[in-house]
Amino acid sequence: MLAIILLLQNCTSDDRDIIIETPPPSGDYANGIFVLNEGGYTYSNASVSFIDNSGQVYNNIFYAVNGRGLGDVAQSMAFHRDKAYVLVNNSNTIEVVNRYTFESISTIEQDILNPRFMTFDGDKGYITNWGDPADTTDDYVAILNTETNIVINTISVSEGPEEILNNNGTLYVAHKGGWGYGNTISVLNASSETVISNIQVSDVPGNMMIYNNDLYVLCAGKGDYTGDETVAGVHKINLATNHVTDQIIFADGVHPGYFQIDNNSLLFTLNRDVFKVNLNDFTLPEAPFFSTNAQNVGVLYGFKISNGNIYVADAKDYVSNGTVLVYDLQGQFQENYNVKLIPNGFYSNN
Amino acid sequence: MIRYLLILLFFYCGALYAQVTPVTELSEVNLKYIKLKDSVYTTTQTVLSDSVLKRNQSSLTSLLNYNTTIYLKENGLGMVSSPSFRGTTAQQTAVLWNGININSQTTGQTDFNTINTRGFDQVVVKSGGGGVIDGSNAIGGSIYLENILDYNLGFENDLFLKYGSYKTYGIDYKTSYSTKQASFSLGISRQGSENDYEYLGTDRINKNGQFNNTNISSSFGFKLNKRNIINFYANIYEGKRNFSLPTPNALETKYNDFNTRSMLEWVSKSRNLTSNTKVAYITENYKYYPNIARDFYTYGDVGSLFLKYNLDYELGRILLTGGLNYNQNNGEGSDLAHEIRHLGSAVLGLKHKVNQRFLYEISLRQEFNSTYESPFLYAAGIQAVITSFYTLKLNTSKNFRIPTYNDLYWEGLGNADLKPELSYQGEMSHVLHIPNASLTINGYYNKVQDLLLWTPDVNGIWRPKNAENVKIYGVEGLLTAKKSIAAHSFNVSATYAYTVSTNEKTNKQLIYVPYHKLTTAVGYGYKKLSAYYQYINNGEVYTTTDNATEHILNSYMVANFGLEYNLGKKTNTYVLGAQILNLWNESYESVLNRPMPGRNFNVYLNFNI
Numbered sequence: 001m002l003a004i005i006l007l008l009q010n011c012t013s014d015d016r017d018i019i020i021e022t023p024p025p026s027g028d029y030a031n032g033i034f035v036l037n038e039g040g041y042t043y044s045n046a047s048v049s050f051i052d053n054s055g056q057v058y059n060n061i062f063y064a065v066n067g068r069g070l071g072d073v074a075q076s077m078a079f080h081r082d083k084a085y086v087l088v089n090n091s092n093t094i095e096v097v098n099r100y101t102f103e104s105i106s107t108i109e110q111d112i113l114n115p116r117f118m119t120f121d122g123d124k125g126y127i128t129n130w131g132d133p134a135d136t137t138d139d140y141v142a143i144l145n146t147e148t149n150i151v152i153n154t155i156s157v158s159e160g161p162e163e164i165l166n167n168n169g170t171l172y173v174a175h176k177g178g179w180g181y182g183n184t185i186s187v188l189n190a191s192s193e194t195v196i197s198n199i200q201v202s203d204v205p206g207n208m209m210i211y212n213n214d215l216y217v218l219c220a221g222k223g224d225y226t227g228d229e230t231v232a233g234v235h236k237i238n239l240a241t242n243h244v245t246d247q248i249i250f251a252d253g254v255h256p257g258y259f260q261i262d263n264n265s266l267l268f269t270l271n272r273d274v275f276k277v278n279l280n281d282f283t284l285p286e287a288p289f290f291s292t293n294a295q296n297v298g299v300l301y302g303f304k305i306s307n308g309n310i311y312v313a314d315a316k317d318y319v320s321n322g323t324v325l326v327y328d329l330q331g332q333f334q335e336n337y338n339v340k341l342i343p344n345g346f347y348s349n350n
Numbered sequence: 351m352i353r354y355l356l357i358l359l360f361f362y363c364g365a366l367y368a369q370v371t372p373v374t375e376l377s378e379v380n381l382k383y384i385k386l387k388d389s390v391y392t393t394t395q396t397v398l399s400d401s402v403l404k405r406n407q408s409s410l411t412s413l414l415n416y417n418t419t420i421y422l423k424e425n426g427l428g429m430v431s432s433p434s435f436r437g438t439t440a441q442q443t444a445v446l447w448n449g450i451n452i453n454s455q456t457t458g459q460t461d462f463n464t465i466n467t468r469g470f471d472q473v474v475v476k477s478g479g480g481g482v483i484d485g486s487n488a489i490g491g492s493i494y495l496e497n498i499l500d501y502n503l504g505f506e507n508d509l510f511l512k513y514g515s516y517k518t519y520g521i522d523y524k525t526s527y528s529t530k531q532a533s534f535s536l537g538i539s540r541q542g543s544e545n546d547y548e549y550l551g552t553d554r555i556n557k558n559g560q561f562n563n564t565n566i567s568s569s570f571g572f573k574l575n576k577r578n579i580i581n582f583y584a585n586i587y588e589g590k591r592n593f594s595l596p597t598p599n600a601l602e603t604k605y606n607d608f609n610t611r612s613m614l615e616w617v618s619k620s621r622n623l624t625s626n627t628k629v630a631y632i633t634e635n636y637k638y639y640p641n642i643a644r645d646f647y648t649y650g651d652v653g654s655l656f657l658k659y660n661l662d663y664e665l666g667r668i669l670l671t672g673g674l675n676y677n678q679n680n681g682e683g684s685d686l687a688h689e690i691r692h693l694g695s696a697v698l699g700l701k702h703k704v705n706q707r708f709l710y711e712i713s714l715r716q717e718f719n720s721t722y723e724s725p726f727l728y729a730a731g732i733q734a735v736i737t738s739f740y741t742l743k744l745n746t747s748k749n750f751r752i753p754t755y756n757d758l759y760w761e762g763l764g765n766a767d768l769k770p771e772l773s774y775q776g777e778m779s780h781v782l783h784i785p786n787a788s789l790t791i792n793g794y795y796n797k798v799q800d801l802l803l804w805t806p807d808v809n810g811i812w813r814p815k816n817a818e819n820v821k822i823y824g825v826e827g828l829l830t831a832k833k834s835i836a837a838h839s840f841n842v843s844a845t846y847a848y849t850v851s852t853n854e855k856t857n858k859q860l861i862y863v864p865y866h867k868l869t870t871a872v873g874y875g876y877k878k879l880s881a882y883y884q885y886i887n888n889g890e891v892y893t894t895t896d897n898a899t900e901h902i903l904n905s906y907m908v909a910n911f912g913l914e915y916n917l918g919k920k921t922n923t924y925v926l927g928a929q930i931l932n933l934w935n936e937s938y939e940s941v942l943n944r945p946m947p948g949r950n951f952n953v954y955l956n957f958n959i
Contacts (some may be wrong), residue, residue: 011890040893040942041944042596043596043893044597044943044944045901045942045943046598072596072597072600072943073598088597090596090597090600090601091597091599092599092600093599094502097819109599112599113601114601120611132601132640132641132643132644133640134640134641134644134646134648135641135644223762223809223811224762225762225763225811225813226762227761227762249364257809271808271809272808277674294722296816297808298806298808299806299807299809299810300806300808300809300810301810315806315810316895316896317805317895318810319861319893319894319895320807320894320895320896320898321894321896321898321901341894341901
C-alpha cells in the first residue's frame with residue numbers, strides 16, 4: 001500500500017515555463033512595432049510582443065529579457081529618449097525599460113494608483129491616475145522625474161483622466177471617466193503644474209490626437225447600458241484658443257471605438273467597420289472605408305496607423321491569445337500575427 | 351491517462367486482495383418510507399460523516415477537494431472558491447441546506463469558502479443531474495449540508511479547538527439534549543486566520559488575505575405524537591475576508607458575507623401516507639469594499655421564501671410521490687434593480703421494486719414562472735442486482751439552471767430574454783460490493799445547451815446571453831475499503847475522475863476543468879492511536895479558451911498527514927491531534943496567479959462528553 005502511495009506522488013508533470021524566445025539577431029528591439037498585451041485582470045500575465053519590420057514576431061519580451069512577469073493589466077506604453085515606460089494598471093506600477101534592449105531600469109511603485117496614460121515634457125513625465133476607481137474625487141496626474149524615476153508631485157484633476165498629450169508645455173487630459181462618465185478635456189500647464197482650464201466635449205472622450213495645430217478628440221458617447229444613452233462626437237479644438245472649432249455629431253445609438261489621423265484623413269472604428277473622414281470637409285461618410293468582418297474580429301481592442309500600415313488588435317473573447325491584423329492604407333487585409341492575451345495597443349520603435 | 355488507469359487498477363486490485371468488510375452499506379433494499387431526495391437507487395452519492403469532517407479543514411472547499419472528484423477553484427486559501435463538478439461550470443453545482451437550495455440568487459453559485467462545515471453533521475455529495483428533486487443548478491451534481499436530529503441520547507457536548515500556522519484558529523462547540531420526544535442542538539463555530547503564508551519560490555507573502563467567520567446553527571425536533579413531528583432548523587453565517595493581493599502594490603479590498611437560513615418542517619405519517627411540509631426563509635447579503643481604507647461598498651441583498659409540500663403514498667412495492675414547490679425571491683443591489691420573482695414547480699414520482707433484484711424509478715417536474723421559459727424535467731433510472739456482489743445502475747435526466755438576478759436585472763446590461771440552461775444526461779454505474787470493500791465505476795455523458803454566459807461584444811461590452819453548448823463525458827472510480835487485524839485497523843477511500851468537457855463549437859476543453867483528478871485517504875488505527883494521510887493529485891488545467899499551452903496551470907499533488915491520540919475512557923473522548931498540511935511542501939495554484947500555502951502545521955483538541 002505504501003509503495004502505491006509513493007508511486008502516486010510522481011504524477012505531477014514538469015513545470016511549463018513561459019517559452020523564452022530568442023531576441024532579434026541585432027540584440028535589440030528596434031525597427032518594428034511593440035504590441036502591448038494587457039493580460040487577464042488579476043492574472044498577472046500582461047506581456048509585450050514585438051513585430052519587426054520583416055514580420056518576425058517576438059512574444060513575452062519583458063519576461064525573456066528580465067526573467068519576471070510584467071504584472072497585472074498592462075494599460076499603455078510611452079517612449080522618452082532611450083526609455084520605454086509600461087503602465088501596469090492593476091499592479092499600480094510603471095516598468096521603466098531600455099526601449100531597445102527592454103532591460104529593466106526601474107519599477108515605479110510610489111504614488112501610482114491605477115495608472116492610465118503618460119506623456120513627457122522636458123525631463124518630466126506626466127501620468128494620469130484614476131486613484132481608487134470607486135472614489136471619484138482622488139484622480140490625479142503624477143509628475144515623474146525621469147532622471148530619478150521618483151514621483152515628485154501630483155496634480156488633482158477631475159474624475160477618470162485617460163489619454164494625455166503635450167503641446168509645447170500645455171498638457172491635454174481627456175476625462176473619459178472611470179467609475180462614472182466624463183465629458184471634459186482638462187488643460188494643464190506642465191511647468192506651473194496647475195489646471196488652467198477645461199474644455200467641454202461630448203460624453204466619454206477617449207482617443208486624442210494633435211494634427212496640424214489642432215487637437216482632435218473622439219467621444220464615444222454613453223452606451224445604452226448606462227441607462228442614459230448620449231450621442232458620440234468628434235471635436236476639433238484649436239490649440240491656440242482651446243476652443244472647439246468644428247465637430248461631427250453621430251446619430252443616436254452609434255458609438256465609435258478608436259480613431260487615428262493620417263495624411264489629412266481621420267479613420268475611426270465602429271463595431272467591425274472602419275470609416276474615413278476627410279479633414280477638409282469634416283463630415284461623416286455614408287459607407288465604411290473597409291471592414292474587418294472577413295477576419296472575424298472578436299473584440300476590436302486596439303487601432304493604430306503606423307509606417308504605412310493599419311494595425312487592428314483582436315482581443316478575441318478576452319480569454320484567448322489575441323491576434324494583430326494588418327491592413328494597408330487602402331484597407332486591404334495584408335496579414336495577421338499571433339500575439340498574447342488581450343492586445344490593446346501598438347507602439348512603433350523605428 | 352494510461353498511467354493513471356494502471357495505477358488505479360493496481361490500487362483496486364491491491365484493495366480487493368485485502369478481503370475486508372464493507373464501509374458503506376449500499377444495499378438498503380427495503381422499500382419502506384423513503385424520502386425521494388434521499389434515494390440513491392439509481393445514482394451515486396458519497397456521505398462525508400462527522401468524523402471525516404473533523405479531520406478535514408473547516409471550509410467546504412478543503413473538505414470536497416480532498417474527498418471527492420470535484421475540482422475546486424480557489425483564489426488563494428480562504429478566498430472566493432467555486433467548484434467544477436463533472437466538468438461543469440461554477441454555477442452548475444447545487445448546494446442544499448437541509449433540502450433548501452442556497453445557491454446565490456445574484457451569482458448563481460455558492461462560494462465554497464463561505465460554508466463552514468463545522469455547522470453540519472454530515473455533508474453528502476450526489477453526482478450527476480438532480481434537477482427534478484434539487485431544482486435549479488443541479489447539473490454537475492448536488493452538495494447536501496445536513497443537520498441530523500437524534501433522539502433519546504441525553505445531554506451531549508462537543509468542543510473542538512484548533513490552532514496552527516499563520517495564526518489559524520478554530521473554536522467549535524456543539525451542545526445537544528434529546529429525550530424520546532424532543533431533540534435540541536446548538537452549535538457555534540468560529541474560524542479565522544492571518545493567512546499570511548509565503549509564496550513558495552518567491553520572496554512574496556500572501557498580503558491582505560486575513561479572514562474570519564462565525565457560524566451558528568441550531569436544530570429542534572419534537573415528536574407531537576406517533577404520527578407527527580415538527581422540526582426547526584436555523585443557521586447564521588457571518589464571514590469577513592480581506593481579498594489577498596494579486597500583485598504586491600495592488601489596492602486592498604475586502605468582502606463581507608452575512609447569510610441566514612431558517613426552516614420549519616412538519617412531517618406527518620399515517621399507514622400508507624407520509625406528508626412533509628416545509629416553510630423556509632433564507633437571506634443572502636454581500637458587501638464588497640473596493641478599498642479597505644474607505645467605507646464605500648457595493649452590495650447585493652436577496653431574501654428567498656420557500657414553500658415545499660411533499661406527499662408519499664406506499665402501495666405494496668410501489669411508492670408514489672407528489673410535490674408542490676413555491677419560491678419567491680426578493681432582491682436588490684448596487685447594480686440591480688429591485689425585483690421580486692415567483693417560481694413554482696410540481697413534481698410526480700414513482701418507484702417500483704419489481705422484485706428483490708430489480709427496481710425502477712421515474713420522476714417528472716414541471717416548472718412554472720412568468721419570467722422565462724418553464725422547462726419540463728425528468729429523471730428515470732433502474733437498479734439491477736445482478737449478483738450478490740455486483741449491482742448495475744442506469745439513470746437519465748433532464749436538468750436546468752435558471753438565469754440569476756445578475757443575468758436578468760443588472761442595470762443596463764441584464765437580459766430579460768434569457769432561457770434556462772438545459773442539460774441532458776445519461777449515466778451507468780457498476781457497484782462492486784465485496785466483503786469489506788466497495789468499488790463504484792461510473793460512466794456518464796452530459797450535454798448542456800444554451801449555457802448562460804457573460805460574453806464581450808465587438809466593443810468589449812460584457813452582456814449575458816445563452817451562448818454556448820457543452821459536451822461532457824467522463825469516467826469515475828470510487829473506492830472504500832476497511833480491514834482490521836487484531837488491534838490494527840486500516841481504511842482507505844479513493845476517488846478518481848477522468849473528465850472531458852468541450853465547447854461544442856470550438857472542440858476545446860473548458861477552462862479550469864482538469865482531465866484527471868485523484869484523491870486518496872488512508873487511515874490507520876492502533877488502540878487509541880490513529881494516523882491518517884490524505885492525498886490529491888489534480889491534473890493540469892487550461893486557463894484560456896483557446897487551450898494555449900503557455901497559459902496552462904500545472905498539475906499538482908498535495909498531501910496532508912495527521913496523528914491523533916484518544917485520552918478518553920469509555921464513551922467519552924479526549925482527542926489530542928496534530929496535522930501537517932501540504933506535507934511535501936508542494937508549490938501549487940488552483941487558479942492562475944493565486945499561490946496556495948506550503949507546508950504548515952496545526953494541533954487540535956476534541957472533547958466529547
